[in-house]
Amino acid sequence: MWNFFKNLSKLFGCLILLVFAFLLPAKKTFAAVLFIQSTLPNASTVAPGQSFSTNWFLDTQGENLNALSLKIKFPNAFLQSVGISSARSLITFWVQQPTVSNSGEIALAGGVPNGFNGSQIPIFTASFKVKNSQSIAGGQALSFALDPGSEVLKNDGLGSVAALSLQNFVLDVVGSSGQNYSDIISSPTNPDQNIWYRNHEVLINFQTAPGQQYSYSFSSNINAVPDNQPAKLIGSLDYKNIPDGLYYFKLDASDHGGPWQNIGLFLVRIDSAPPEPFTPTIQSDPIIFGGRKFLNFSASDKISGIEKYSVKLGMFGNLKDAAAPMLLSRPLIGDSISVFATDQAGNVRVEKVAYPGFITTKVFYVGILALVLLLVYIFELILRRRKLRR
Amino acid sequence: MRFFIAILILELLCSAFYLKPAFLSAASLNQTLNISAQVPQAQNFNPTPPAAAPTGGPPIQSTASVPAAANFDGIAAPQASVSLLQDGTVVDSVTADVQGNFSLSAKNLDPGNYQFSIYFVDRHGLRSQPHSFSAVLSPGELLDQNNIFLPPSVLTDFSAVKKGSNLNVSGSSAPNSDLKIAISPSGQSLDSKTSSEGFYSAIVNTSFFDKGSFQLSVQAFLQGMLSDQSAPTQFTVGDIDLALPQQQQPTSASGPADINGDSKVNIVDLSILLFYFGKSAPKQLDFDHSGIVGLVDLSILLYHWTG
Numbered sequence: 156m157w158n159f160f161k162n163l164s165k166l167f168g169c170l171i172l173l174v175f176a177f178l179l180p181a182k183k184t185f186a187a188v189l190f191i192q193s194t195l196p197n198a199s200t201v202a203p204g205q206s207f208s209t210n211w212f213l214d215t216q217g218e219n220l221n222a223l224s225l226k227i228k229f230p231n232a233f234l235q236s237v238g239i240s241s242a243r244s245l246i247t248f249w250v251q252q253p254t255v256s257n258s259g260e261i262a263l264a265g266g267v268p269n270g271f272n273g274s275q276i277p278i279f280t281a282s283f284k285v286k287n288s289q290s291i292a293g294g295q296a297l298s299f300a301l302d303p304g305s306e307v308l309k310n311d312g313l314g315s316v317a318a319l320s321l322q323n324f325v326l327d328v329v330g331s332s333g334q335n336y337s338d339i340i341s342s343p344t345n346p347d348q349n350i351w352y353r354n355h356e357v358l359i360n361f362q363t364a365p366g367q368q369y370s371y372s373f374s375s376n377i378n379a380v381p382d383n384q385p386a387k388l389i390g391s392l393d394y395k396n397i398p399d400g401l402y403y404f405k406l407d408a409s410d411h412g413g414p415w416q417n418i419g420l421f422l423v424r425i426d427s428a429p430p431e432p433f434t435p436t437i438q439s440d441p442i443i444f445g446g447r448k449f450l451n452f453s454a455s456d457k458i459s460g461i462e463k464y465s466v467k468l469g470m471f472g473n474l475k476d477a478a479a480p481m482l483l484s485r486p487l488i489g490d491s492i493s494v495f496a497t498d499q500a501g502n503v504r505v506e507k508v509a510y511p512g513f514i515t516t517k518v519f520y521v522g523i524l525a526l527v528l529l530l531v532y533i534f535e536l537i538l539r540r541r542k543l544r545r
Numbered sequence: 546m547r548f549f550i551a552i553l554i555l556e557l558l559c560s561a562f563y564l565k566p567a568f569l570s571a572a573s574l575n576q577t578l579n580i581s582a583q584v585p586q587a588q589n590f591n592p593t594p595p596a597a598a599p600t601g602g603p604p605i606q607s608t609a610s611v612p613a614a615a616n617f618d619g620i621a622a623p624q625a626s627v628s629l630l631q632d633g634t635v636v637d638s639v640t641a642d643v644q645g646n647f648s649l650s651a652k653n654l655d656p657g658n659y660q661f662s663i664y665f666v667d668r669h670g671l672r673s674q675p676h677s678f679s680a681v682l683s684p685g686e687l688l689d690q691n692n693i694f695l696p697p698s699v700l701t702d703f704s705a706v707k708k709g710s711n712l713n714v715s716g717s718s719a720p721n722s723d724l725k726i727a728i729s730p731s732g733q734s735l736d737s738k739t740s741s742e743g744f745y746s747a748i749v750n751t752s753f754f755d756k757g758s759f760q761l762s763v764q765a766f767l768q769g770m771l772s773d774q775s776a777p778t779q780f781t782v783g784d785i786d787l788a789l790p791q792q793q794q795p796t797s798a799s800g801p802a803d804i805n806g807d808s809k810v811n812i813v814d815l816s817i818l819l820f821y822f823g824k825s826a827p828k829q830l831d832f833d834h835s836g837i838v839g840l841v842d843l844s845i846l847l848y849h850w851t852g
Contacts, residue, residue: 219677221844221847221848222840222843222844222847224840243657243658244658245658245660245679247632247633247660248633248815248819248847250819250822250840250843264840266843266844266847267633267660267847268630268632268633268660268662268847268850268852269630269633269660269662269664269675269677269847269848269850270662270675270677270847270848271660271677271679272677272678272679273678273679276679277658306840308840308841308844309844310677310844310847310848311777311848312776312777312800312845312848312849313841313845314832314833314840314841314842314843314844314845314848398684399656400656428655431655436812436813438805438813440804440805440813440817442804442805442817442827442829442830443817443820451812451813451816453812453816455632457655457656457657457658458655458656458657479812479816480816480817480820
């Protein structure tokens with residue numbers, strides 16, 4: 156009898172513990188979330204031949220992070236990567252710029268000084284085209300996956316790893332191959348949707364079919380949509396004086412007064428501004444290059460991002476592509492080194508840093524002057540001798 | 546002939562005294578494109594669809610951007626040096642007044658994503674945890690951030706303390722602020738207050754601590770304003786007293802990530818670190834002692850970034 160009560164009290168105790176366990180608030184598990192915002196009119200469906208762009212953001216869930224290394228798998232048997240960019244990313248310094256491998260993996264690594272914290276931190280953009288192959292058919296599901304080697308690190312001075320997950324992003328393939336989306340809309344001024352152009356006038360054309368009505372929108376707002384009021388067809392659409400930025404031309408169609416459907420999207424990228432001013436510096440430290448002088452530089456471009464750096468040593472040095480830190484050799488003639496930062500649209504910012512060559516510019520010009528004077532003197536002498544002979 | 550020679554000599558004389566000859570200036574200076582004009586204030590630009598005339602009509606907007614700007618004001622430690630970093634580069638720096646008030650600004654900003662951070666270095670050379678935030682600036686936008694209360698600077702006299710000994714915690718914040726010193730994982734906390742000069746000093750008695758690792762952080766309260774938490778400071782309670790490493794002494798505001806020893810952690814240190822990224826490197830670059838310079842080392846360097 157005693158044992159019965161003893162067991163009953165144990166059972167009761169366990170029950171109370173269980174009830175408390177459920178009632179107590181669960182400890183919040185932090186996990187940063189990588190998520191995608193696509194340009195697809197219907198966020199979850201694609202059709203063969205369709206092109207779309209994905210903007211990748213990080214929600215830090217209130218945690219301050221400062222470094223990340225991401226590897227993302229995409230179904231390259233069905234999706235063709237047509238462009239990847241760090242333009243408009245918050246990541247300040249890249250260890251590895253976003254790249255796409257042939258095996259269908261996106262890889263990138265970088266960081267932000269003093270950390271970042273927010274619900275929609277822009278990381279990179281990637282554009283894809285659904286392949287038009289026989290192997291792809293309606294009903295197929297395409298998904299992206301985060302490689303387990305991906306990491307985000309806390310801004311805690313220790314480099315602690317924070318949990319990371321990828322928000323579910325699955326695309327269902329609808330329709331059949333044959334329709335070529337990319338041919339519906341075109342632009343003679345900005346033909347490639349993945350290239351940044353410097354022109355401020357944009358011409359847009361789209362193919363029309365009998366019995367169809369069309370409505371379109373052109374905006375830097377990814378969420379802007381056509382108003383579905385039939386537009387007057389006027390041939391090429393000519394947008395003038397467009398400021399720098401990324402624009403979305405969206406086209407809807409209505410077949411003989413039927414429901415409106417999105418039939419195309421075209422991206423226009425404009426950047427006419429050079430990278431921001433920056434300050435190249437010359438340093439030396441025993442830890443690197445054996446203590447010899449090296450050149451350091453880093454620029455940013457808020458619109459299209461930095462494409463490359465080039466360096467010209469002295470007055471007559473060749474312009475060569477470079478990366479920091481760059482071991483310096485002393486130029487033969489000149490007073491400075493020029494660093495050229497070029498953005499993705501080809502705009503260039505040139506900054507100089509003083510670095511005297513073996514012969515300074517002043518000495519060079521004085522030398523040239525002396526040489527010319529000497530030649531003039533010799534010329535005069537020759538003329539005088541000829542006159543005397545006559 | 547003589548006239549031609551005279552002109553040539555004149556040109557060379559001008560060149561010798563840095564009056565740049567025409568043939569040199571054109572090629573190099575034309576590389577930089579500077580655009581200036583009007584731009585819409587809205588974040589999203591929606592060009593007006595072309596009307597009946599496909600290529601006609603008045604201009605919709607002008608072509609380039611009115612620069613954006615950002616202003617910040619708040620409270621730091623009195624007469625501390627306060628710096629504003631824009632994407633990791635110091636763009637403004639001021640000395641706070643005797644009440645700790647400061648005002649900073651970033652100007653001529655292109656529209657886009659920005660990461661700003663603000664920190665102070667107090668009169669003892671102690672650096673506060675940066676207050677960081679990101680912002681998307683539209684053309685012509687003026688971002689105003691007011692009442693930023695920077696977290697207190699913190700220094701402990703020991704990194705390891707013998708159980709039962711006292712740990713001295715000191716630093717600075719706004720004058721006459723109330724402070725809460727929180728210790729985890731023990732969950733203990735103690736209150737303190739800054740002097741009229743902004744300094745504070747508190748003693749943590751470790752008699753009742755279990756042996757192990759702890760971290761403390763300090764938060765300040767002043768007139769209804771609450772600062773961010775200070776950077777967590779690690780210490781252990783055990784059998785010995787161990788003073789702080791040299792780089793964490795007040796004379797260094799940059800911490801262990803100052804690779805080239807210039808009392809700053811900036812692009813130069815990053816550049817050296819990235820040169821060795823993925824490789825084995827000298828000890829002073831391998832902050833986590835993993836044998837390889839990697840992402841953790843980058844994270845530690847970015848944490849200590851001073852610009």
